[in-house]
Amino acid sequence: MKIAITGGAGFLGKKLARSLLDDNALGVEELVLADMVAAPDELTGDARVRSVVGDVTDADLLADVVQADTDSVFHLAAVVSAGAEADFDLGMAVNLDATRTILDLARKHGNAPRIVFSSSCAVYGGDLPEVVSDNQQITPQNSYGVQKAIGELLVNDYSRKGYLDGRCLRYPTVVVRPGKPNKAASTFASSIIREPLQGEAAVCPVKAETEMWLASPRTIVANTRHAHDIDAGAWGPWRTVPLPGFTATVRGMVDALEAVAGAEVASRVQWEPDPVIEKIVYGWPTRLDTARADTMGFKRDTDMESIIRAFIEDELDGVVK
Numbered sequence: 001m002k003i004a005i006t007g008g009a010g011f012l013g014k015k016l017a018r019s020l021l022d023d024n025a026l027g028v029e030e031l032v033l034a035d036m037v038a039a040p041d042e043l044t045g046d047a048r049v050r051s052v053v054g055d056v057t058d059a060d061l062l063a064d065v066v067q068a069d070t071d072s073v074f075h076l077a078a079v080v081s082a083g084a085e086a087d088f089d090l091g092m093a094v095n096l097d098a099t100r101t102i103l104d105l106a107r108k109h110g111n112a113p114r115i116v117f118s119s120s121c122a123v124y125g126g127d128l129p130e131v132v133s134d135n136q137q138i139t140p141q142n143s144y145g146v147q148k149a150i151g152e153l154l155v156n157d158y159s160r161k162g163y164l165d166g167r168c169l170r171y172p173t174v175v176v177r178p179g180k181p182n183k184a185a186s187t188f189a190s191s192i193i194r195e196p197l198q199g200e201a202a203v204c205p206v207k208a209e210t211e212m213w214l215a216s217p218r219t220i221v222a223n224t225r226h227a228h229d230i231d232a233g234a235w236g237p238w239r240t241v242p243l244p245g246f247t248a249t250v251r252g253m254v255d256a257l258e259a260v261a262g263a264e265v266a267s268r269v270q271w272e273p274d275p276v277i278e279k280i281v282y283g284w285p286t287r288l289d290t291a292r293a294d295t296m297g298f299k300r301d302t303d304m305e306s307i308i309r310a311f312i313e314d315e316l317d318g319v320v321k
Contacts, residue, residue, distance in 0.1 A: 014039070095151065212248060
């Protein structure tokens with residue numbers, strides 16, 4: 001089986017690649033990892049891995065990544081929320097135009113590959129009910145959400161036409177992400193856990209009572225694979241699903257940090273509200289009824305303490321500074 005991952009050198013792309021290679025349930029013969037930087041040696045050391053370096057807005061690069069014999073594509077590459085809002089043209093080029101190019105390549109090749117599209121709860125916004133249902137109308141309030149919403153609609157229509165077998169996943173905010181802060185409005189949700197655990201201060205730009213819809217990297221990888229693996233018939237005519245998560249306040253997240261790592265570590269979180277970030281974050285849903293995803297067998301996290309312990313184990317070799 002030949003699989004491609006855009007954003008393959010990113011945190012989620014690397015974890016997904018490692019998972020696909022390690023158990024090899026799909027019989028991976030070639031795994032193409034496309035990103036702005038090369039995939040790490042730990043992955044490229046595997047003879048099945050091919051790293052493609054370049055910009056996903058480059059049609060020639062995407063033609064190299066999505067070929068006539070490509071069986072599956074995990075399209076994870078994106079300009080994240082605050083970045084897409086700050087640079088409209090870049091957001092449109094990466095989040096929308098590159099997506100359309102991938103879909104058109106699949107259509108051109110005629111082999112109907114499975115395409116898993118990473119969407120977001122940013123497709124929701126405005127005056128939302130207390131609990132967002134599977135049938136909630138999408139009303140994005142920022143450019144990133146608009147671009148993801150259009151991507152979903154395109155994947156659904158190309159699937160309806162039989163050009164590909166698409167699956168769109170509306171991800172919760174993923175915590176705790178390894179690495180460094182990025183331009184996502186939600187990046188602080190990982191920073192307020194990750195940096196204090198490594199002996200550094202972190203700034204929280206939203207109020208302590210702010211609620212967020214969360215999921216762990218482990219569960220996101222498992223659910224991304226599950227979305228790919230289940231039969232097309234389980235999706236029916238609508239190929240989009242909000243993924244399960246759980247609701248936590250930012251104060252509750254910091255309290256969980258204290259419960260796991262101690263008061264000194266938790267005290268490294270500094271509270272400095274940022275109106276720009278608040279405006280974006282406060283427009284996101286905080287409670288979702290994911291009955292359809294539950295019926296389809298997707299997994300769910302239940303508490304922040306378990307997520308923090310998993311991060312310490314997976315990313316910090318069990319060491320807290």
